[in-house]
Amino acid sequence: MKNLRLTDIASELNLSVTTVSxxxxxxxxxxxxxxxxxxxxxxxxxxxxxxFAAYLRTQESKIIGVVIPRLNHFFFSDIIKGIIKAxxxxxxxxxxxxxxxxxxxxxxxxxxxIQHNVDGILLSIADSTHDVSxxxxxxEQKIPLVMFDKYSKLTTCSTVVINDQDAAFRAVEHLIKKxxxxxxxxxxxxxxxxxxxxxxxxxxxxxxxxLKYRKEWVFTCDEISSExxxxxxxxxxxxxxxxxxxxxxxxxxxxGAIKCLNTHNIPIxxxxxxxxxxxxxxxxxITPSLSTIDQPGSLMGQKAxxxxxxxxxxxxxxxxxxxxxxxxxxxxxxxESTN
Amino acid sequence: MKNLRLTDIASELNLSVTTVSxxxxxxxxxxxxxxxxxxxxxxxxxxxxxxFAAYLRTQESKIIGVVIPRLNHFFFSDIIKGIIKAxxxxxxxxxxxxxxxxxxxxxxxxxxxIQHNVDGILLSIADSTHDVSxxxxxxEQKIPLVMFDKYSKLTTCSTVVINDQDAAFRAVEHLIKKxxxxxxxxxxxxxxxxxxxxxxxxxxxxxxxxLKYRKEWVFTCDEISSExxxxxxxxxxxxxxxxxxxxxxxxxxxxGAIKCLNTHNIPIxxxxxxxxxxxxxxxxxITPSLSTIDQPGSLMGQKAxxxxxxxxxxxxxxxxxxxxxxxxxxxxxxxESTN
Numbered sequence: 001m002k003n004l005r006l007t008d009i010a011s012e013l014n015l016s017v018t019t020v021s022x023x024x025x026x027x028x029x030x031x032x033x034x035x036x037x038x039x040x041x042x043x044x045x046x047x048x049x050x051x052f053a054a055y056l057r058t059q060e061s062k063i064i065g066v067v068i069p070r071l072n073h074f075f076f077s078d079i080i081k082g083i084i085k086a087x088x089x090x091x092x093x094x095x096x097x098x099x100x101x102x103x104x105x106x107x108x109x110x111x112x113x114i115q116h117n118v119d120g121i122l123l124s125i126a127d128s129t130h131d132v133s134x135x136x137x138x139x140e141q142k143i144p145l146v147m148f149d150k151y152s153k154l155t156t157c158s159t160v161v162i163n164d165q166d167a168a169f170r171a172v173e174h175l176i177k178k179x180x181x182x183x184x185x186x187x188x189x190x191x192x193x194x195x196x197x198x199x200x201x202x203x204x205x206x207x208x209x210x211l212k213y214r215k216e217w218v219f220t221c222d223e224i225s226s227e228x229x230x231x232x233x234x235x236x237x238x239x240x241x242x243x244x245x246x247x248x249x250x251x252x253x254x255x256g257a258i259k260c261l262n263t264h265n266i267p268i269x270x271x272x273x274x275x276x277x278x279x280x281x282x283x284x285x286i287t288p289s290l291s292t293i294d295q296p297g298s299l300m301g302q303k304a305x306x307x308x309x310x311x312x313x314x315x316x317x318x319x320x321x322x323x324x325x326x327x328x329x330x331x332x333x334x335x336e337s338t339n
Numbered sequence: 340m341k342n343l344r345l346t347d348i349a350s351e352l353n354l355s356v357t358t359v360s361x362x363x364x365x366x367x368x369x370x371x372x373x374x375x376x377x378x379x380x381x382x383x384x385x386x387x388x389x390x391f392a393a394y395l396r397t398q399e400s401k402i403i404g405v406v407i408p409r410l411n412h413f414f415f416s417d418i419i420k421g422i423i424k425a426x427x428x429x430x431x432x433x434x435x436x437x438x439x440x441x442x443x444x445x446x447x448x449x450x451x452x453i454q455h456n457v458d459g460i461l462l463s464i465a466d467s468t469h470d471v472s473x474x475x476x477x478x479e480q481k482i483p484l485v486m487f488d489k490y491s492k493l494t495t496c497s498t499v500v501i502n503d504q505d506a507a508f509r510a511v512e513h514l515i516k517k518x519x520x521x522x523x524x525x526x527x528x529x530x531x532x533x534x535x536x537x538x539x540x541x542x543x544x545x546x547x548x549x550l551k552y553r554k555e556w557v558f559t560c561d562e563i564s565s566e567x568x569x570x571x572x573x574x575x576x577x578x579x580x581x582x583x584x585x586x587x588x589x590x591x592x593x594x595g596a597i598k599c600l601n602t603h604n605i606p607i608x609x610x611x612x613x614x615x616x617x618x619x620x621x622x623x624x625i626t627p628s629l630s631t632i633d634q635p636g637s638l639m640g641q642k643a644x645x646x647x648x649x650x651x652x653x654x655x656x657x658x659x660x661x662x663x664x665x666x667x668x669x670x671x672x673x674x675e676s677t678n
Contacts, residue, residue, distance in 0.1 A: 046479075062455075071419075071420040071423060071424070072416075072417075072420055077416045078411075080435070081410040081411055084410060084435060084436070084437060085410070091451075093434045093436065093451065093452075093455065094434060095432045095433060095434050096419070096423060096435055097423070097427075097432065098423060098427075112430075112432065116401075116402070116432065137385065141385070226624055255624050256624075258626075259624055262626040263626075281621070282624060285565055285595075285621060285625065286621075286625050286626065287597075287598060287601040287625065
C-alpha cells in the first residue's frame, strides 16, 4: 500500500493542502466541520504523516539516544524512567543502548545514534573509556550531549551528577556519630570516578574525626554485588572482629552484608552497623531495613532530558549554548541498620 | 556542514561508488589497501551514512518499538534488557514507551511508533485496554507485532507468555505438600489476565487437594505493592489466626508479608509460610529468603525480538507469516520462607 500524501487528501476533498494540514493538527482557524471531514477521511484511508517527511522539513527526528553502561542495574532503570517521562512531555522518543562498560561499544553506540539522526545524546560513561574523541565529535557537530552520573572532565558538555564524595562523607560521619570507631569500607572498582569519590569521602570523614585509616579494612567490590558483600562480611567476622561498622559503595554489597550477619545471628546494628548507598527499593524491605544515601535517579534522568531540550531550543534560535553543571542533592536515610 | 555522500568520496578517490560502499562495509572482494584509503578519507571527512537514505533504499528503519504498561517495574526492566540484547545482535535499536496501563496512551504510543516507521512493535497490553483495533491495524499494515506477558486473545499475532495458571497451581501445591491447609491468597487486580490466571491456579490447587475455598482469605492487591502485603498480613494476624500460608501474586506483596511477620516476631515458615511469584533479585536477599516462581523476563524479551525478526525476514521474502504462540517454562524456587 502506497502512503497517502497530504496532497491526495486535499485534492480528494477539494481543500487546500494548508487547510488539510491545519485540520489534522487541530488549528483553531479551521472550522469543526472541515476538521471532522478531513479527520474521518484520513482515518478511513489510514493516513500516516510520515516521520521522514517531517524530518526533511524540520531537521528534527524527535528521537534522543541514551547510552548507559549497564542494562541490569536498578539505578539506571530509574534514570531511564525519568528520561522517558520527561521526553514524553515534549513528544520525544527514547532509544536506549548499553555500552556494557566497554569503550569500544560506547564509541559504536554513539556512532549508531548519530547515523540515526537523533537530536541529542544522554550518556553515562563506561568505566573503561579513556579517550573521549567520540564525544567531542558530538560537540563539533553541534549535537547536544548531556552526561549524567558518570562523566568525563575532558568533555565540554552539560552534566547532571551528585556529589559522591560529600554524600559518602556524610554516610561515614553518621556512623561515627553513632559511636562507631572501626569502620570498614566496601569500595567499588578502582577506576570509576564515583567509586573513587566515595572512597575519598570515607577517608576524609576518618581524617576529620581523627580515626586512623587502615587499608586492610577496605575491600574492593569489582561487581558491586550482594555476593561480594556477603563474602567480605564473612572475612570480617573471621579476621577482623574489631570492626563495628561497614560503609558500602552501594546497597547491593550492604544487603549482602546484612544477609551474612543475619545468617550468623550477629545483631545489627548492636554488634555491626551497616550503611549502604543509593536507596534502592530493597533497602527499606529487608530486615533490618538499611540506612543509606538516597540518590535521585529518576530526577537525574529528568534533568538530563530537560537540559538537552533547552540546548536544542537555543541551538534552533542560534543562541550560544551555555553548558550547565548540575549537582543534585542526596539525602541520608536513617533506618534500622544503624539505629 | 552538508553531509558527504558516497558519490563525493568515490569521485575524490577516483573509485566507483560500489567499491566505496563495499570498502566501508568491509567486503572481502575489495583490497585492504583500498579499504584503508576509503576508511581513512571517510573518517577524515566525518562521513556518516545517513539512516534516512538507508531507509529510502531498504524501507527498513532498523528500529523497533516496545510498549510496556509500566516503567517502574522490575519484571519489565528485565524484559527490556532481553529485547535490547537480542536487538543489538541484529543491529536493531529499541525505542521504549510506556502506556502507564492506559488504553488511550497505548493507542497513542502505537501510532507514534508507526509514524516513526519502526519495523515492528513488541507490546505488553495495558490493564485497561478493551478494544484492540489499534493493534489490528498493525496486522493489516503488515507491521510485525509480538505481544509478551500480557496479551489479548482478540489480536491475531505471535505471543510469548508463561502459563500463569499452571505456575500458580504448582506454587500452591508446594505449600499444600509442606502440610499447609489454610492458605491465603494475595491476588492482583481484577482485570488483567495473568492476575486472573494466578487466582484460578490457586483455586484449582485447593480443589484438587480437597481444600475448601474461602473468599475471605483472598485479598486484592491493586498496586501489587509491598505496602499492601504488609497491611493484609497484619489483618491476617488480627482476624484470621488460622491461616498458615500466604501465596502472593508477585514478590512485592510477599516481601511485605515477610517484613510484617518479622516485625511481629512471627516465625517463618513455622507459623506462616510465604510464597511469592516472579523471582526478583530481592527474593533471595531478604531474611528469610523467599520461595517463589522464577519468571524468565530477559528470555521473554529475547524471544519476542527473535520472533519479530523472523517475521520480518519472512515478510521480505514474501513468505506467509505463521504466528507463533510461545509458552516459556517457569521454575519453582524453594527457599527458606516455605522450608
